[in-house]
Amino acid sequence: TLAYGRKALYPCYVFVLLEGLVYGFGFWFVNYLYVWAGLVLVTLLLRKSASYVLLTAAAAGYGLIFGALCAIPYFFIGGWGMGVSYWISGIPFDLLHCAGNAAMSALLLKPLTILLRRLDGRWQRG
Template identity: 45%
Template sequence: MRLKDTVIIGMLGALLVAVQVGLAFLPNIELVSLLILVFTRIFGKKTLYIISIFILLEGFLFGFGIWWMNYLYVWFILYFLASFFGRKEDTVLKTALLSGFYGLSFGALCTIPYFFFINYHSTQSGFQNALAYWISGIPFDITHGIGNFVLALFLYRPLMFTLKHLVTSYYAN
């Protein structure tokens, strides 16, 4: 890997953290999903490194709790979805739908670790814990899905244009 690649990957991973922290005051409104979609379309497999940096920085900043276990797979799932659905025609609506669906399903994806934890203070199984966790978060998932859809609808094209321009102007040389 070239030094330029390493620097860009590190900067974009840090950008994901900065964008997430910067928008933390808005409940479940985030740009990380959209940026991962854009990075996947422009950088391809290098996005896996960007996501890894992002996850590692999140753990260092906020701790390595159960929420962090979710990050070990949820962002990679988005990368693989973007890779699979972005192969053919790349449209704003298709990207917005993918981003919205991902936001809507984020809570369901995050329930996976809860299947393996048993609540010793009650008689609930891991399945019951996961189901309760997911159901309690549905209003947030709806907000997340709508926010992702709207942000992608309005920002996908400008972000793609800007990043492609930066890549061809500075990164390609």
Template identity: 40%
Template sequence: MPIRKMTRIALLSAVLYVAKVTLEFLPNVELVSFLTIIYTLVFGAEAFLIVTVFNMFELIQWGFGVWWVSYLYIWPLLCLVTLLLKELLQEEFVLWAIVSGLFGLIFGSLFAIAYLPVDPSYALAYWLSGLTWDVWHGICNFIIMLLIGKPMYAVMILAKKKDGFP
């Protein structure tokens, strides 16, 4: 892998991690979904590597737990969904806001999947008890993408074209 690509992956993973840590004091308000979608739109499948490094940062900070297993499929799933919808939705950021909002809405159910092998009744209780927060998560994701999705995408595309990214 070229050094420039490795540097880009490390840099964007660090931005993802810092964005998450910075907003941890606000429940279910995060930029990880937003940045994952933007990174995938701009860098394609490379976003899978970015979220993988981000997941390693999370493991280093918080240690291993069932919650971390969820991160191993949740963020790559968002990359995959974005890649699959990229040609269909193109640069329609109202539609990307809907995708981001729906992802926030189902985040708790996706997270609960990791608890199914441990205890299916706990997984269900976990998901149901967090539905209110999932709604809030979805609303926040929608608003964030709606307000800054298009400008952030434009900046990232411009930086990529001008070789502002390694």
């Protein structure tokens, strides 16, 4: 998203489609349709004014709330109890997701953004 802006939605949804093809189109697939687009949107909103530290914090925070975002459909199909229990049961994963996002973003966000911008410049020049 930092390198390609809104065009990042294309590989985002290719990824979601591939996940569905590999793992099957279960109810979790509905979550991925909006959770990944939400990540692109958050990054778009932060990309102009944000430092890599803030973007890393946003990635960590998104990992932390991932389970809550994925629980949204369960509130509609099973009520409050199902939504909350789904969310709470995933909190250990959300903590690991947060830590993993923070570590990977801290290590890779800047170098990969620089690389993608360089590659994009080469493709546009021909």
